[in-house]
Amino acid sequence: MKAIIKEDGKVKVEDELEDLSLVETVFLLERDKIELFSDDGRKINLEKFFEIGSRLDPRFEIKCIVYRDLRERGYHVKHGLADFRLYPRGKKPGEGAATRYVYAISEREPLPMKYILQKVKMINNIRKTMILAVVDEEGGMTYYSVKEAIFKPGERKVSETKYIAHLVKDNVFLWDSPERALNDLFEGGFYGKPFGGILQLSLIESAYLLEKNTIRIVKGGEEISIDDFFAHCSDTMENFSMIYGVYRDLRETGLIVKTGFKFGSHFRIYEKMDLMAFPHSRYLVHVFPIDHVFKIPDISRAVRLANSVKKRMIFAGVGDAIEYIDITRIKL
Amino acid sequence: MKAIIKEDGKVKVEDELEDLSLVETVFLLERDKIELFSDDGRKINLEKFFEIGSRLDPRFEIKCIVYRDLRERGYHVKHGLADFRLYPRGKKPGEGAATRYVYAISEREPLPMKYILQKVKMINNIRKTMILAVVDEEGGMTYYSVKEAIFKPGERKVSETKYIAHLVKDNVFLWDSPERALNDLFEGGFYGKPFGGILQLSLIESAYLLEKNTIRIVKGGEEISIDDFFAHCSDTMENFSMIYGVYRDLRETGLIVKTGFKFGSHFRIYEKMDLMAFPHSRYLVHVFPIDHVFKIPDISRAVRLANSVKKRMIFAGVGDAIEYIDITRIKL
Numbered sequence: 162m163k164a165i166i167k168e169d170g171k172v173k174v175e176d177e178l179e180d181l182s183l184v185e186t187v188f189l190l191e192r193d194k195i196e197l198f199s200d201d202g203r204k205i206n207l208e209k210f211f212e213i214g215s216r217l218d219p220r221f222e223i224k225c226i227v228y229r230d231l232r233e234r235g236y237h238v239k240h241g242l243a244d245f246r247l248y249p250r251g252k253k254p255g256e257g258a259a260t261r262y263v264y265a266i267s268e269r270e271p272l273p274m275k276y277i278l279q280k281v282k283m284i285n286n287i288r289k290t291m292i293l294a295v296v297d298e299e300g301g302m303t304y305y306s307v308k309e310a311i312f313k314p315g316e317r318k319v320s321e322t323k324y325i326a327h328l329v330k331d332n333v334f335l336w337d338s339p340e341r342a343l344n345d346l347f348e349g350g351f352y353g354k355p356f357g358g359i360l361q362l363s364l365i366e367s368a369y370l371l372e373k374n375t376i377r378i379v380k381g382g383e384e385i386s387i388d389d390f391f392a393h394c395s396d397t398m399e400n401f402s403m404i405y406g407v408y409r410d411l412r413e414t415g416l417i418v419k420t421g422f423k424f425g426s427h428f429r430i431y432e433k434m435d436l437m438a439f440p441h442s443r444y445l446v447h448v449f450p451i452d453h454v455f456k457i458p459d460i461s462r463a464v465r466l467a468n469s470v471k472k473r474m475i476f477a478g479v480g481d482a483i484e485y486i487d488i489t490r491i492k493l
Numbered sequence: 494m495k496a497i498i499k500e501d502g503k504v505k506v507e508d509e510l511e512d513l514s515l516v517e518t519v520f521l522l523e524r525d526k527i528e529l530f531s532d533d534g535r536k537i538n539l540e541k542f543f544e545i546g547s548r549l550d551p552r553f554e555i556k557c558i559v560y561r562d563l564r565e566r567g568y569h570v571k572h573g574l575a576d577f578r579l580y581p582r583g584k585k586p587g588e589g590a591a592t593r594y595v596y597a598i599s600e601r602e603p604l605p606m607k608y609i610l611q612k613v614k615m616i617n618n619i620r621k622t623m624i625l626a627v628v629d630e631e632g633g634m635t636y637y638s639v640k641e642a643i644f645k646p647g648e649r650k651v652s653e654t655k656y657i658a659h660l661v662k663d664n665v666f667l668w669d670s671p672e673r674a675l676n677d678l679f680e681g682g683f684y685g686k687p688f689g690g691i692l693q694l695s696l697i698e699s700a701y702l703l704e705k706n707t708i709r710i711v712k713g714g715e716e717i718s719i720d721d722f723f724a725h726c727s728d729t730m731e732n733f734s735m736i737y738g739v740y741r742d743l744r745e746t747g748l749i750v751k752t753g754f755k756f757g758s759h760f761r762i763y764e765k766m767d768l769m770a771f772p773h774s775r776y777l778v779h780v781f782p783i784d785h786v787f788k789i790p791d792i793s794r795a796v797r798l799a800n801s802v803k804k805r806m807i808f809a810g811v812g813d814a815i816e817y818i819d820i821t822r823i824k825l
Contacts, residue, residue, distance in 0.1 A: 191689050208659060208668060212713060215662045222664050229689065267663075268754050269730060297754035298730075299686050299695045300664065327540060330547045331599075332554050332632065336540060354631050357523050357561065363631045381544060398601060398630075422600050422629035425794020462757020466798040 164195045166205060170217040172197070182240055183214045183221060184228040191229075220244075220265065227265035227294045230302045234493055238263075243284070247292070263292040272455040274478045277486060281307050292491070295457055304493050305464065310475045310485035312444075313432050315415030320345050320375045326367060328380040328390075331397050333367040335360040335376075346370070351417045351431070363420065364394045364401075365408050372409075400448070407448045407477045421445050424466055426474075444475050451480030464488050496527045498537060502549040504529070514572055515546045515553060516560040523561075552576075552597065559597035559626040562634045566825055570595075575616070579624070595624040604787040606810045609818060613639050624823070627789055636825050637796065642807045642817035644776075645764050647747030652677050652707045658699060660712040660722075663729050665699040667692040667708075678707070683749045683763070695752065696726045696733075697740050704741075732780070739780045739809045753777050756798060758806075776807050783812030796820050 164174045164181065172181040174195065181189070189195045190207050197205040205213070214221040224244060231238050237248040239259060246259035262284050266272065277293075284291040285308060293305040324342050326333045335342040339359040346352040346360060352370060353362040362370065370376045371387055378385045385393075395401045404427055411418045417431035419442070429442040445467045460476075467474035468490055478484045496506040496513065504513040506527065513521070521527040522539045529537040537545070546553040556576060563570050569580040571591060578591035594616050598604065609625075616623040617640060625637040656674050658665045667674040671691040678684040678692060684702060685694040694702065702708045703719055710717045717725075727733040736759055743750045749763035751774070761774040777799045792808075799806035800822055810816045 208661075211661045222662055269663075295754075298697065298752040299754075300688060300693050301686065301752065301754070303755055329543045330554055331601075354633065356558075356632060361632045365630065420630040420633065422627075422631075422633070422790060422793055423635055424797055425790050425792075458754060458757050460757075461754055462794060462798060465756055466794055466801065469798065469801040 162195045164189075164197050166197060166199055166210075166213070168200060170213065183218055184224050186210065187214065187225050188229060188232060223265050223267050223296050226296050226300055227263065227302065230294075231263070231493070236493070243280075243291075244294075259289070261290045261292050263294050265294045265296065266457065268295055268297045268457045268461070270457065272457055272460070274449055274451055274453045274455065274476070274486075277307060277455075278451075278478065278484055281309060281486065285309055292493075293488070295461070303461065304491050305460070305488050306491045308487050310444075310473075310487040312411070312414055312416055312430070312485075315417075315432060317413070317415045318350050319373065320349065320370075323374065324376045326362060326370075326376040326378050328367075328378050328385065328393075331364065333362040333364065333378065335362070346375070351419065364398060365405055368394055368405055369409060369412055403450065403479045404448050406479055407446065407483055410483050411446070418446075421447075424470065424472075426463065426467075427477075429472070430475075441471070443472060445472050446475045446477050446485075448477045448479060451478040451484065453478065460488060464490050494527045496521075496529050498529060498531055498542075498545070500532060502545065515550060516556050518542065519546065519557050520561060520564060555597050555599050555628050558628050558632055559595065559634065562626075563595070563825070568825070575612070575623075576626075591621070593622045593624050595626050597626045597628065598789065600627055600629045600789045600793070602789065604789055604792070606781055606783055606785045606787065606808070606818075609639060609787075610783075610810065610816055613641060613818065617641055624825075625820075627793070635793065636823050637792070637820050638823045640819050642776075642805075642819040644743070644746055644748055644762070644817075647749075647764060649745070649747045650682050651705065652681065652702075655706065656708045658694060658702075658708040658710050660699075660710050660717065660725075663696065665694040665696065665710065667694070678702070683751065696730060697737055700726055700737055701741060701744055735782060735811045736780050738811055739778065739815055742815050743778070750778075753779075756802065756804075758795065758799075759809075761804070762807075773803070775804060777804050778807045778809050778817075780809045780811060783810040783816065785810065792820060796822050 162174055164172050166172050172186045174181060190197060190210055199205055228238060235250055237253050239246045239254055243262035244265045245263040247261040247263055248254060248259050249257055281291045291307040293307055295303045322345060324335050325337050326335050336359055342360045343355055347355060352366050353360045368391060371378055371390055378390055408418050418428050421427055421429040424445050426445040426447045428446040430444040430446060431442045447463060464474045473487055473489055476486045494506055496504050498504050504518045506513060522529060522542055531537055560570060567582055569585050571578045571586055575594035576597045577595040579593040579595055580586060580591050581589055613623045623639040625639055627635045654677060656667050657669050658667050668691055674692045675687055684698050685692045700723060703710055703722055710722055740750050750760050753759055753761040756777050758777040758779045760778040762776040762778060763774045779795060796806045805819055805821055808818045
């Protein structure tokens, strides 16, 4: 087929109503499905068209790579709203609705948390799925599904005893009535960690239990006020108040929240209270300020790790509210 | 047994020649194996001793947690050179030499690349293994073995043809003689990626092949000098020259180096040229300036991911020379 490119980049195929987009044109040019000419009749080859395309659209090559990959996987693809709308495999536009909205991005591009949030909310609102299509340094593709995370709320147990906890530098120990504390707090709510017969709490756990009036904290025989303890935590832990805010929010939902250090995240989360029967944490959570700008390789690393241990990776953004985004690698 | 703590913190057990260290004292106190008194005869309990210990040694609790864990795992432990020297399980000091040197550290502490390098070289020099014992926020332990990475050098193939490569914005394509290029560069050296019948090179690969005189790079019909191309790469990729330096160094050793994006690292490395028969990359490499200071959760995340996909995690430090450190999670 013969096609003509206008000065504004619009590509008109003879006897076709709809113009071709730049990426559609490349796709057809590569396959020798069209012959392309300029307005004044000069033939335009693929190389030349690449130059025109990248001049007209700064994201041209990235979009070309993603479009080609989607088409080669057998999908029908349309433009609009996102970079691409994807129809269920085997379905043509008209035979069904597009279900997935794809954003093409290079691994080198910065990706603001707020941008992801804005897009995912918009797409979830119309009950579609957001896909992030990342092009790596070598032109390889990785696809991620992005959604707002929804946790199953659990039962919240409140301890009725008030325990005395001892702060020794950065560690908190429950020396007094150790058996009851282990039974009540560790087995009852998965707070702390048994440490040679006594219960050891992390700073974050201590802060929460202090706020909940379950413990009083004593240092060298003197009681510490909640303000002083929080100040101590902030001195000890980078971004304490931001990270604590997320811990608090998740615990208030009835989830069990423990350190995710072994997975390089802030938290791992259990949905079931009965940890003896279901000892697998389903989520890893990493906390960022809401105005954080991701480097995409950092997302790749965190998601790959979480998925490789059969967990889902949640990115928590802290601003006026706390937003949770669930990003998972998918095979298209 | 009765023990007395002197003003300088030395703990003397009656009828024993060697003083106890602070952590040994805690361990014995917890188990009621000693009764501790001050110089003037006052009894000192565990709580009081914790206060004394943390005043005398800022790393006291961290060391206590690690020492206790090592002892509970059945190891004999001595002090000196590193925080702890570890004897093979079942061996007492005197029955054999300590083989592993343990450094205790909190996940909250910053860890300079140079510090790791200095320690690992010192310990490898005396043919011992370096262990990093990390205490997480909840007092949980993770152990890492740390060593200088040694790669198996491979054969270096040099292409004899000189190809013309086309730079389109940030992508490089070998449009001319595509079949020979695919056979020679892709199958011969695993450079680039087939892209619809032609070969696409990454910027890093292009820089290397340009330096090696295997390709010339053309943009819009005009040849680009090596300096201009490197300047373009530096504009496009953060830390290009540092990352490229490592790529170059590894390729010069005869290793196959590809992007590690899917694993959140700079590179994945293959040791065998015959990729069709051995398609598993053994290493992931992430590049840092030699004066980088690690956050330990970042090490945890990278190592956990690499190990979960059966690879080893290599941290490359770039200064006057390039140093490679291999960090692996181990079970003690």
